[in-house]
Amino acid sequence: MPKYSCFISFLIVCLSSPVACANIVLGGTRLIYPAGEREVTIALANKGVTPSLVQSWMDDGATNSTPENSSAPFFVMPPISRIEGQASQTLRILFNGAKLPEDKEAVFYLNVLEIPPVAANSKDKNNLLLAVQSRIKVFYRPEKVKETLEEAAKTLKWHLIKEDGQWKLSCTNNSPLHISFANIQVTKDGGSLGNKEGTHMVAPGKKEVFRLVRQDVVRTGAGDGQVQFEYINDYGALKMLSSQAI
Structure with a gap:
């Protein structure tokens, strides 16, 4: 055979x-x-x-x-x-x-x-x-883009929302640069919500909505929250920043 x-x-x-x-x-x-x-x-x-x-x-x-x-x-x-x-x-x-x-x-x-x-x-x-x-x-x-990634990351607009009982976080990038995230964490009313879906990227002029996985009890509805996030710089290193979600 x-x-x-x-x-x-x-x-x-x-x-x-x-x-x-x-x-x-x-x-x-x-x-x-x-x-x-x-x-x-x-x-x-x-x-x-x-x-x-x-x-x-x-x-x-x-x-x-x-x-x-x-x-x-x-x-x-x-x-x-x-x-x-x-x-x-x-x-x-x-x-x-x-x-x-x-x-x-x-x-x-x-x-x-x-x-x-x-x-x-x-x-x-x-x-x-x-x-x-x-x-x-x-x-x-492009040569006309002079903004750094750190400057771009500081201008991100965050909004914490709750839809159909599920927490979500929208991120609007008005900069000319792509911003990639390694980790996103939201603190609100003593509770903590984290993004567990892996790395995300927000393109220039675009908005992305991230689903948040409940980690602790958050007692109130949509509103202000503190966002901590790690973005990836030009060299692949992680940089931590914080911002306010409204």
């Missing part, structure tokens, strides 16, 4: 960085692409002892994008590379000059797909091969 080799590929999307769920580690959690720059770069390091094949591309927010169907206005060089064990590779990201807004940031995503090699002694055997995809944000920042 002939033997058949089964190739099973599981795609795991990793959004945190350094991305350590595989051998390939990205050199950051996000990139800022200043308008007018010829290119920006990011380092990839292979922390394993065996070589890995890496494919890289940009997308405009479509999580199911591929190098063939992506419409992001960027080139990634090299698009495919082999990184030896304990070696590194620099990715170059180049803007193609497409028309983008000049008064606010635009966000795109860098995808790095690692495909580990098949062991030489695995011929005629069933193989389980894990392909690991890492995806980080790339912010294209």
Whole structure:
């Protein structure tokens, strides 16, 4: 009876960085692409002892994008590379000059797909091969945007509301920058409400409503509350700020 080799590929999307769920580690959690720059770069390091094949591309927010169907206005060089064990590779990201807004940031995503090699002694055997995809944000920042993320975060407008018995927190971002959150906590009347749905981002000129999970008893209806939040700066560090929710 002939033997058949089964190739099973599981795609795991990793959004945190350094991305350590595989051998390939990205050199950051996000990139800022200043308008007018010829290119920006990011380092990839292979922390394993065996070589890995890496494919890289940009997308405009479509999580199911591929190098063939992506419409992001960027080139990634090299698009495919082999990184030896304990070696590194620099990715170059180049803007193609497409028309983008000049008064606010635009966000795109860098995808790095690692495909580990098949062991030489695995011929005629069933193989389980894990392909690991890492995806980080790339912010294209126009020259006219001079505001810092800290300045933008301080101008956020928060509103604490209660709808159908459920607490929600709206956040309005009137700045030209994207603001990403790692944690949001609201204190009101001695009670505490936290956002437990993971990281959120509010785009320039947009409003997002976050569902709040009750942690302690909050005794009154909608009204003032103290908001503490951690936003993620240009370098991937968490910064804590507080504001008043009305």
